[in-house]
Amino acid sequence: MQGICVLPDGDRSRLSFLAAREAARRVRRAERGRQAIGTVRPRGVGVFRARAPLAVVLYAADREGRLVWQDPHTFALLEPPQDDMRGHRPRGWLRAVDRQWEFAMFLGPATLVMLSGLVVGLAWSPVLGILLALAAMLYAGALMTLTVCLLTLGWLRHILTRRTGDEAKDSVSFVHWTMPLCHCADAGRAPALLAAVADRLHRLMTIRVDRSTENLGAVAARVEIVEPLVCVLSGATGAGTEAAIIAASTGPPEAGITFLTRSSRSRIRRPKLIETGGGLALYLVATALLLVVQALGVYEGEREACEPVGDCAGRPATFGRAVLWFTYRLAFQSPPGIVPATTQTWVGGWADGLLGLTGLLLAGVTLRRAAAARKERLTDFRKDIDTVLSTSTVLLLVVTPAERNAVMAAVAGLTGVPASRRHLGYHTAFDLGVVKGARVMLAQSRPGSIEPGAATLTAQSLIDQLKPDYLLLVGVCYGLRERDHRLGDVLVCTQLRVMDHKKVVDYRWGEPAEIMRGDRVTPSVTLLDRCHHARLEEGVPGVHFGPMLSMNTLLDSAELRTRMAAAEPDAYGGEMEGSGVYAAAGKGKVDWIVVKAISNWGMAKNDDAEELAARNAAEFVADLLANGGLDRPPPRP
Known part of the structure; x- marks a missing residue:
């Protein structure tokens, strides 16, 4: 398998070397430019930098599809895992110069001067040839002596300071893709750049998988990329860019790094125990x-x-x-x-x-x-490192625009970043950012659970594509206990009762009788526990835990409401999409729950309390996220 996958010609920007020099100049002039350049070009084992000048690095990266370029003011650099690099020789002189810069600077001048001395000594002046050879030897000896001194000082500094964060950063860079440079003069454009970075990594990894399976005589019909991108925060050329990376990343920054990932299944791999020497x-x-x-x-x-005296033995x-x-x-x-x-x-x-x-x-x-x-x-x-990427994906499903806007506002209050769209086949999902260690996604379905755009098929499609760890149905519902509850109170479902599946038979005097055959299911134990402890103090709005009814009917009838309340006297409320969410989540093995607030009583319906109810439900879920209760995927047997 190739250590570096080059994008097809049509996907490459073909950056000119002059443009690469201009980009490098802008990085040097940036707020944290020197620090970022030091991240891209770290010190080698001796006197020289381990990588070529930044312009050469950018030019070579563009040829391999690793430079995410928008303009000279906005670009990012991707680096492949170092352990993959070691297994494959660089192809082409440009990559060889970049990767072996320290080696070239160490041996190149000495070898050139030594060979020049040999030529000069044989063809012109032996004395000058000897002087050139001695100069080459002194150059090599001086560099080696300085290398030993620097290595000794580095070892002593390591013993005295114990900077384990640097070891952790080097370890994950050894086995994962890395973003060592992110330059964005306008911090407002950073989210779009980071989205392009994630997309580029996905494409590079997909090409790599396709080539590997092709070499094995197979075809990968569907590939889920779980590679996390290591974002080295010292590679951000400005404070605004660093803040945007942290806001878009998975998990809090630790040891000077954080992660971008498109999958909740992403995990850090252990480094191979290889010391390069x-x-x-x-x-x-x-x-x-x-x-x-x-x-x-x-x-x-x-x-x-020796030949004149005949003693050469x-x-x-x-x-x-x-x-x-x-x-x-x-x-x-x-x-x-x-x-x-x-x-x-x-x-x-x-x-x-x-x-x-x-x-x-x-x-x-x-x-x-x-x-x-x-x-x-x-x-x-x-x-x-393990605490950095203990991540989960939370999918929030809503139905109405009021519910969608309420969730966006509540989560934005925690993240401070706007939502970004992701078009996933038939559906659009909104990436709301990361709260604690949870990546929060939002999607909107059609009302009910039966039609093609309704909750059942929408939830199933999004589960297949986003692979969420938790699925929460959030929004408004009708209440069945107006004496005990108030409009705007939050209902958390402890048991969902599917009301659409029933058998109707003739009973007495020609009156039909309904025999309920719908499922009665309990939501996720983990989510119920987190909801119980989301708010420790009582207040307004009230939060009530109890059974909820779900049927594909928009209820606005006092007679039907009375019949339902009589049939299920312990129910707290009802709604239309829970049965579809439960069915999709059960098949996809995803933890689910219904959290909705009361906007009406199922009769004499109006929209006066809809925005209040939507906001209360969204804020309850935001509290649930802010407490860190959904930071880790649920335990699996």
């Missing part, structure tokens, strides 16, 4: 190349020095013996029977001894850091 690997490669270049530069001189006068000599000198040793004849070779050998000592120190620091990293990833990862 990047500094040591870089040292070994650099040392091997340096030994080869040194051998190429001295064996000809050794041959010229014990000299490093061949390429193989020269490599062997310099390899032994890494440990301040000389190979048996080989003694150089030139000063150049002796100087290079002593320099290699210092290089070997540096490597020994580097190996010790690297091994110590590897052991510490493995231990911390095992012991601290779950403690630092």
Whole structure:
């Protein structure tokens, strides 16, 4: 499977390099630009940054579909999981330069100067060639010494400060997609940018799944993407952008990160216990190349020095013996029977001894850091991160515009962000944001439970697409106890009685008799418990728990109401959509409940109390969310 999935050509913006440079310039001038650039281009194992300059990073990301670009003022960068990156070599020189920037800056200048010295020494001036070779060796040695010093200081700082948050951030970045940069000069455009980011990640992951199944000779008919996007808050170039990320994310920010996710099934994966040892690997490669270049530069001189006297047997006068000599000198040793004849070779050998000592120190620091990293990833990862993505999805279903507006207003009072539309096939859902750890979605159905746009099929379709953990039917209803209750009081259903399913038989004197066959079902135990404790104090409006009737009839008849009250004397009220919600939720195995407020008494109906009832029901549900009772998915057997 490819570590990075490139979008088709028609989906790529093809950003010019000049535009990438302009975008990088705007990031540098932003409120938190330097901090954001440091997030994209972190320090490597030594002196240099681990990534190429920001313009190159943006240009390469655009070629791979990882740059969500709207204009030079509004864009975001996506990065694939690092463990996937390690399993696949970069394709193309641009990506190679970006990913191996530190390696290129470490070896590139030294190798270029060393080869130049070799050419100059052989073709023009041996003295100048030796000076160039020594300059390359000093450059490499100085960088390695600085690398060891920086690694040692970093290890000491890590021991003294114990910054476990950084370990947690590195761990999740290792196994999940990441957004290390989000630039939005106008914070008001940030929600639209984040929606585009979520859509782009979904498309990238879908392409990846399609390619994988195609390689297996299969076709994925339906794919649910559960990958959470790690949002590194230090990558936001402004305070407004950071606030928008937190508002749109799942769960509170911890350890400097938060998450965007489109599914309640998203979970953090444990990191693989791999310590890269990047500094040591870089040292070994650099040392091997340096030994080869040194051998190429001295064996000809050794041959010229020993051939006139005919004594080349014990000299490093061949390429193989020269490599062997310099390899032994890494440990301040000389190979048996080989003694150089030139000063150049002796100087290079002593320099290699210092290089070997540096490597020994580097190996010790690297091994110590590897052991510490493995231990911390095992012991601290779950403690630092699990609380961040303990998320659930709550679907609120309403029927009337008054109910919809009341729910939007109540939830917006908690989140502070406006609702955003999501068109899902036949239905439109509103993403109301995150309250505590719960992603709140809102949808509106047609009245009743029978017609195509009514509650049954609407709830079933939304359950299939949104995969909610909780489904709450919120709105207005009629009351059956006007002596005990008041208009605007909230009714929480403890048992739903389906009234439409009945058998009618002739009884006495030709009068029909009705035998009720509808289900009598109890809502979710978890939701009932959360509703019981949503408000600890009594007040106005009143909140009452009791049975509710559900039938596909808009009740405005005193006679029918009297008959229903006589048939179900303990019922508190009734409505039209609960039976459909119950049926869809039962089939989809989703926790459900009906929370509605009294707007009329089922007779002499008017709309005078509809807005009051809708507002009271919505505010009760908002209190339920604000208490954090729905932050986690319900326990499953």
